[in-house]
Amino acid sequence: MENISFSIDLELSLNPFFIPSGAKYPIFFLGLFIYIFCLFCNMSLLLLIIMQQSLHKPMYFILLSLPLNDLIGITAMLPKVLSDIVTETNKIYYPLCVLQGFLLHMYAGALLFILAALAFDRYVAICLPLHYNSLMTPRVVVSIIGLVWGLDFALIASLFSLQDKLPRCRTHIMNVFCDNPSLVSLTCANTVINNVVGLLYTAIMQIISVSIQAFSYIKILLTCLATSRSEAKSKAIKTCVTQLVIFLIFEIVGTFKIISHRFTNVSTDLQKIMGMLIFTVSPFLNPVVYGLNTSEVRNTFLRVLRRKIFA
Template sequence: MENVSFALSSELTLDRFVIPAGGKYLLFALGVVVYFFTALCNTTLLTLIVVEKNLHRPMYFILLSLPLNDLIGITAMLPKVLSDIVTETHKIQYPLCVLQGFLLHMYGGGILLILAAMSFDRYAAICMPLRYNSIMTPRAVVCIVSLVWGLDFVLILLVFSLHTRLPRCKSFILNVFCDSPSLLKIKCGNTTVNNVTGLLVTAFLQLLSVSVQTFSYVKILITCVVSQRSDTKMKAVNTCVAQLVILVIFEIVGTFTILSHRFTNVSADLQKIMGMLIFLVPPLLNPLVYGLYTREIRQTLQRFLTRNRVSF
């Protein structure tokens, strides 16, 4: 079996969409617009947080990870898919396929951990306002951000490192992009350990994120009910709604993606599209949601645009 693995070419063939004649260029143009608009929105949010001093606070330093993670997710997936649609090549080298899958799984785990970190920051700010500065020190913020990215990296690395224990005996990826389940399907041997590990990692990330966020928002809700200060309630609404909306969007899209693969009457192309949505919808909507629900970001963006227009 190992000899078969070594005899295989490192070039893999990806599955493809069934696109009507002439439709590929329209689909390519739409995808390019979506990608550049998403990149523009997330890059703008990143730039604001880095450049504007009024956003140099723990909340926004943690938020900085969200658009960065979104850019990783959509960049790892969409350009390759669009290139395959217009060129009709649908080929990828095995190491690049593994790298793409690794980055996409990093993106998925990153969203959950980043939202958990952001909810804890809001819990500290709203429920313990007098102690907030002593809790969310620069060192604490660096530790939180490092823990988010470090834990995400280690867990996804664990999942993909287990792929090396199995020989590869196929070269056709049953998806339009690479991910861990698709890579496992081209392996020979018993994949039980890989499947169980992947399931446990996914469950752990979900449980950790949802537990931290549930604890934080329940405490925030109690504080809002008990507090007589209207400004405390408004602060909670303005800073927490955006995070909750982002979580709901991610979970809904993820649920639809999972369900689409559980029903046999769902077309293959629809399953592929649903699989792509989790890497398209959150990166597209996250910066818009924050701009819509966070007044400080809106005002900072207006000042930034006005100042640069005047300077120009």
């Protein structure tokens, strides 16, 4: 097939959901509610940590990356999908498609690394409490945050630079949003290297994140079992369980999304829905688990709220 010149004004077509006409607006308003809720909760958590001096601690400086990342992920995907549901245009310019895919992959990779960094912080706080301040110094915290975003950017940027070199012969994206596999599928050339590198980078991110979290949570569990203080034990276990639930939901949905592409009998709409859940479930749950479920954040938020109301 003839190669296509991918210029700035070239439009790609997306593969929309099959939505009955009567369900279009209910689905749109449900999605809009989810988006507004995620925006409000993550912006509130972000501003609360930035503006409240009492939350200027190592854990919350690391936590600051989580709502920021959630805002990137859900904003890169959901508004475009909701717009296409109403307008039924299902078109996107090539540069915007690349940008959307890049941001979505940045979000997924950063989420794995941020959860690992938060797990490590909890390990130091619970297992090495007397050394916490000497270990989690401002310099170490800045290095952790820089490593999270720097490593994520380096891996995703190199992945997208690799697919950008491929010749193109198609203009149809087999998804409701753009990602690296969708962009790679636009080529008629051999994509073995791209597939191998993509799987390799996914494995690197997973191994780093799972290893750090497994080490941290096993150490925390052992420390909790060894302590005689039931209150401290229950508090630590509750913190770890809620954080693990977020990670496991992300992993289960992400694994299904990756595996489902290898089976032809899996519904394409189901694949699209599971793909969207990757970028909506975590931004929806994270502010609750890491915000309202954390007593210090919750108490600070309520104190600020009461101050604003009675002012």
